[in-house]
Amino acid sequence: MAWKISLNEARCTGCRICEMICSWSDxxxxxxxxxxxxxxxxDEKDAHFSIRFDPGCKNCGLCATYCASKALVKEKxxxxx
Amino acid sequence: xxxxxxxxxxNKKVDIEDVSHLQRDYLGGLGVNTKLLVxxxxxxxxxxxxxxxxxxxxxxxxxxxxxxxxxxxLTGKSPLSNRFGxxxxxxxWGAALKFAGYSYVMLTGKSSAPVYITxxxxxxxxxxxxxxxxxxxxxxVDRIRREKGRDFQVASIGPAGEKLVRFASVQNNYHGxxxxxxxxxxxxxxxxxxxxxxxTGQVRVADRRGFAGIMREAxxxxxxxxxxxxxxxxxxxVVADPxxxxxxxxxxxxxxxxFDDWVETRGRGIFESDYKEKDLACFSCPIAxxxxxxxxxxxxxxxxxxxxxxSFTLEFGAKLGIKEIAEILKCxxxxxxxxxxxxxxxxxxxxxxxxNQNGLLGKAAPEVPLAWGDFPGIxxxxxxxxxxxxxxxxxxxxxxxxxxxxxxxxxxAMHIKGVEIPVRDPRGKWDVWTLGxxxxxxxxxxxxxxxxxxxxxxxxxxxxxxxxxxxxxxxxDLDMPxxxxxxxxxxxxxxxxxxxxxxxxxxxxxxxNSTGLCIRPPVHRGLGPGFYARALAAVTGCPYxxxxxxxxxxxxxxxxxxxxxxxxxxxxxxxxxDRFYEEALPFKSGSKPPLPxxxxxxxxxxxxxxxxxxxxVENYL
Numbered sequence: 001m002a003w004k005i006s007l008n009e010a011r012c013t014g015c016r017i018c019e020m021i022c023s024w025s026d027x028x029x030x031x032x033x034x035x036x037x038x039x040x041x042x043d044e045k046d047a048h049f050s051i052r053f054d055p056g057c058k059n060c061g062l063c064a065t066y067c068a069s070k071a072l073v074k075e076k077x078x079x080x081x
Numbered sequence: 082x083x084x085x086x087x088x089x090x091x092n093k094k095v096d097i098e099d100v101s102h103l104q105r106d107y108l109g110g111l112g113v114n115t116k117l118l119v120x121x122x123x124x125x126x127x128x129x130x131x132x133x134x135x136x137x138x139x140x141x142x143x144x145x146x147x148x149x150x151x152x153x154x155l156t157g158k159s160p161l162s163n164r165f166g167x168x169x170x171x172x173x174w175g176a177a178l179k180f181a182g183y184s185y186v187m188l189t190g191k192s193s194a195p196v197y198i199t200x201x202x203x204x205x206x207x208x209x210x211x212x213x214x215x216x217x218x219x220x221x222v223d224r225i226r227r228e229k230g231r232d233f234q235v236a237s238i239g240p241a242g243e244k245l246v247r248f249a250s251v252q253n254n255y256h257g258x259x260x261x262x263x264x265x266x267x268x269x270x271x272x273x274x275x276x277x278x279x280x281t282g283q284v285r286v287a288d289r290r291g292f293a294g295i296m297r298e299a300x301x302x303x304x305x306x307x308x309x310x311x312x313x314x315x316x317x318x319v320v321a322d323p324x325x326x327x328x329x330x331x332x333x334x335x336x337x338x339x340f341d342d343w344v345e346t347r348g349r350g351i352f353e354s355d356y357k358e359k360d361l362a363c364f365s366c367p368i369a370x371x372x373x374x375x376x377x378x379x380x381x382x383x384x385x386x387x388x389x390x391x392s393f394t395l396e397f398g399a400k401l402g403i404k405e406i407a408e409i410l411k412c413x414x415x416x417x418x419x420x421x422x423x424x425x426x427x428x429x430x431x432x433x434x435x436x437n438q439n440g441l442l443g444k445a446a447p448e449v450p451l452a453w454g455d456f457p458g459i460x461x462x463x464x465x466x467x468x469x470x471x472x473x474x475x476x477x478x479x480x481x482x483x484x485x486x487x488x489x490x491x492x493x494a495m496h497i498k499g500v501e502i503p504v505r506d507p508r509g510k511w512d513v514w515t516l517g518x519x520x521x522x523x524x525x526x527x528x529x530x531x532x533x534x535x536x537x538x539x540x541x542x543x544x545x546x547x548x549x550x551x552x553x554x555x556x557x558d559l560d561m562p563x564x565x566x567x568x569x570x571x572x573x574x575x576x577x578x579x580x581x582x583x584x585x586x587x588x589x590x591x592x593x594n595s596t597g598l599c600i601r602p603p604v605h606r607g608l609g610p611g612f613y614a615r616a617l618a619a620v621t622g623c624p625y626x627x628x629x630x631x632x633x634x635x636x637x638x639x640x641x642x643x644x645x646x647x648x649x650x651x652x653x654x655x656x657x658x659d660r661f662y663e664e665a666l667p668f669k670s671g672s673k674p675p676l677p678x679x680x681x682x683x684x685x686x687x688x689x690x691x692x693x694x695x696x697x698v699e700n701y702l
Contacts, residue, residue: 013369015362016173020146028289030145033180033281041231044223045255047361047373047387066146068304068313068367069360 003074005053005064012049012071014039018063037063083109083141083184086205088198090271091131091190095205100185105623108595108630109141109184111167112637114156117187118165119640124647128160128263129245129270131191137178137236137276140597143364144179144284145620146296148303149599151175151364155236159262160270161247161425161479162499162524164645166262169528169594170253171363177234180280192272197237199229200278210274215240217418218252225277237275238265239420241467245269246477248425248501252417256387257363260422262500262523263479287622295616299608304367307555308602313360316370317391318349323537328668329509330399331502333453334431335495338509338666338673340399347398347406352389355379356406361387363599370601374410381407386414395504396427401434402453415460419467428501429476429483430462435493442487446472491659497525498654507657508666508673511542513582519655519681520583520688522641529594532586533559533606534570534577542673544680545687546576560609561585562627580687588634595637610634642694655685 016039019032036054041047051071064072083104087096103113114136126132135157142150153175159166178186181202195210213221221237235254242249242265249265250258259265268274286292303309311319324330325348328338345351355377362369376384384407397403397412416423430449436442437449448465449472450458465473475483480501484494495502497518502525507515517530536550549556549570556574559566566574569581590600592613598604614625657676665672689695 010359013360013362013366015366015369016176016364017146017367020365024146025283026289027285028287028292029283029285031180031281031283045385045387047359047385066300066367069362069369 002077003059003061004077005059005061006073006075007051008071008073009049009051011069012039012051013069014041014046014049015069017066017068018051018072021062021066083113084182085185085187086183086200087187087189088205088207089190090188090192090196090207090273093192093207095207097183104141104184104621106633107637108592108617108633110138110152110597111154111156111169111591111594112633113185113595114138114154114167115165115637115640115644117185118156118158119644121189122158126158128158128163128166128267131189131271133158133267133270135188135264135267135271137186139175139178139184140595141184141617142620143175143597145286145292146365147299147598147616149363149366149368149601149604150597151366152594152597152599153178154594155251155259155264157264157267158648159264159500159523160245160266161263164498164524164648164650165522165641166264166267167523168250168259168261168264170251170257170259171366171599172234172253172257173364174234174236174253174278175597176364177278177280179284180282181278182280182282186276188268188271188273191270195272195274197225197273197275197277199233200276200280201229202280202282213274214243218420219255219418221275222254225275229277230279233277233279235275235277237420238268238273239418239467241419241421241477242266242269243274244467244469244477246419246421246466246469247479247482248422248429250416250420250422252420256417258417258422261424261526261528263422265420286620288619291615291619295612295619299612299616300367302607303603306603306607308606309368312368312370312602315349315353316372316389318352318389318394319391320537321347321349321352321391321394324395324505324509327510327538328666328673329505331395331504331506332399333402334400334435334493335502335506335660336435336667338506339668342404343399346404347394347409352406356389358385366599368599368601368603376407379407381405384410386410388413392504393423396423397459400427400431401459403456403459404454405456408456412456412459412463415463415467419463421463421467424503425479425501426463426466428495428503429466429480430459432480432484432490432493432495433462433472433476436487436490439489439493441490442472448472495658495660497657498650500525502658503527506666507661508676509668510537510539511544511676512536512539512547513577513579513586516579516583516684516688517586518657519685521587522638522645528600529590530583530586531590531600531605532577532582533561533589533609534582536577544684545579547579549574549576559606560611562610562631580684581691583688584691587638588631591634591637592630595634638692657681
């Protein structure tokens with residue numbers, strides 16, 4: 001892929017749209033528990049979040065395409081030389 | 082398949098029923114809840130008795146990726162109004178229910194001892210809640226999550242619901258609420274502390290290819306809508322400044338619509354610069370209209386909470402006169418901990434303060450403040466209400482009953498059909514929104530009759546028509562049936578017919594509350610019945626036309642209205658408190674005139690005609 005996904009967890013609003021679009025199956029199902037990206041609350045009151053990619057992530061970039069808060073942004077890969 | 086979980090709390094029995102046919106005819110969420118309440122509650126049922134039924138209905142789109150598809154409606158007979166009761170909340174609860182495999186949870190009967198319900202995918206249990214009874218809502222969420230798992234979403238009541246405060250809310254995790262009309266008291270009357278849900282399954286749409294296009298279209302329309310930017314930036318606080326500018330605040334129990342220092346102390350700008358830390362969103366929502374507050378300076382530096390919602394500001398800031406945003410947030414925090422509706426709690430306190438100022442409470446109620454803005458006094462009184470202590474016991478009955486027990490206080494009792502009037506003074510601004518205070522089926526409320534072509538800054542007060550506020554191209558682009566567009570706006574668009582728009586606005590919001598999207602402006606204005614028909618077809622596999630969706634929405638409204646008439650509603654109740662008809666509203670150096678009673682009655686007649694309720698008109702008008 002010609003891009004990487006940059007992460008800014010402080011901007012994450014906890015909407016889980018990334019998990020939803022990641023889990024969107026060929027059969028038409030949404031199943032965020034099988035998503036290859038996981039958003040978790042890191043405080044007691046569900047206000048701040050961590051974002052974790054599963055090793056199986058194919059870097060398709062759909063999560064960043066749908067991320068309105070810019071916690072996930074698709075960036076062109078920098079190549080040396 | 083749309084599954085209803087039926088829980089009989091008297092006999093501790095759980096059944097699952099397929100209600101796809103009801104969802105087909107009544108769209109889902111609010112619509113199905115309405116049908117169940119009307120069909121299964123006997124006329125005259127005690128709202129706080131075992132015969133009332135309480136239904137959580139997650140909207141039909143919840144669990145799919147449509148923007149804002151997170152909303153769940155909670156419906157029962159209201160102990161505050163004795164009429165149709167319902168409230169709506171987002172967060173993650175409804176999505177968890179869908180991923181567990183269910184769309185609705187209906188609670189009947191009454192448990193002999195406190196219980197709570199866990200829905201953990203297919204496992205549904207009624208469990209002992211003795212250890213939770215008496216806890217605040219946040220402690221309840223913490224305890225259930227500690228015992229059952231961090232990933233449970235928890236709908237719970239606090240002490241106010243347990244003690245049957247008539248405007249008790251059901252809280253949605255830590256900060257959300259099913260706030261209005263007292264559904265928390267209904268839950269408390271059933272000895273039910275909480276409904277905790279975990280779902281890790283799949284939600285499938287019927288037509289994947291069709292849905293994929295609709296999903297892209299919906300995101301594009303919502304995120305590119307002209308209202309998206311300011312809704313994300315300020316949330317509901319966007320209207321805080323204009324309400325003051327037009328003199329429509331509910332200040333000091335609706336005796337002043339304007340404050341000189343409003344913008345500097347309680348406006349959206351100072352909220353953004355001195356309080357707001359970051360944006361937060363409900364499940365599947367790209368708008369993220371709500372915020373996390375972390376106070377940046379002053380004596381409350383470091384205080385954190387979720388908000389600020391404009392309803393908190395208009396209620397505690399204007400209606401009760403508190404000037405410090407952190408103190409406004411602390412008032413809403415007390416309401417959340419006890420589980421009380423912010424609007425009714427603030428309303429009943431405003432009533433008590435004005436009654437006290439006029440010498441009607443004597444020395445019997447030392448807890449009631451005498452001065453507007455008395456933050457410590459207001460906090461103490463909120464707690465007295467939540468605990469039903471002292472005068473709080475009477476105020477917990479709501480304004481209507483409280484005023485009936487305080488001779489001479491009726492003129493300060495600002496409610497419609499028993500429900501405390503929220504956030505905006507109709508003398509400050511008369512429009513579809515304020516007509517809706519009278520016509521919406523959950524009584525004195527503001528969220529069910531909102532025009533998708535709002536004109537907040539219109540200058541001329543006109544009762545039947547208002548000026549168009551948005552460019553004609555936007556009206557041409559509105560997703561709305563062509564015949565209604567012409568009837569309401571004229572051809573070419575030149576005005577807004579207020580009574581007809583009120584009917585359309587109520588039906589549009591009924592569709593939104595049934596399908597589970599949100600009424601924030603980018604959705605409310607960006608998507609319409611044509612979209613909902615296509616999306617319903619793609620999600621459910623049942624064909625829908627725009628006309629069928631509109632008819633279903635109208636049918637749902639009529640069911641709610643018939644329920645209210647069945648429960649004793651008369652046309653005399655379609656009225657504002659006398660203050661709005663008899664007193665001018667001070668505004669800067671002048672005032673805004675009172676509402677003319679006979680003209681308001683004529684507007685109502687036009688509304689009922691547009692609703693095709695001829696019998697009601699003949700019988701009562």
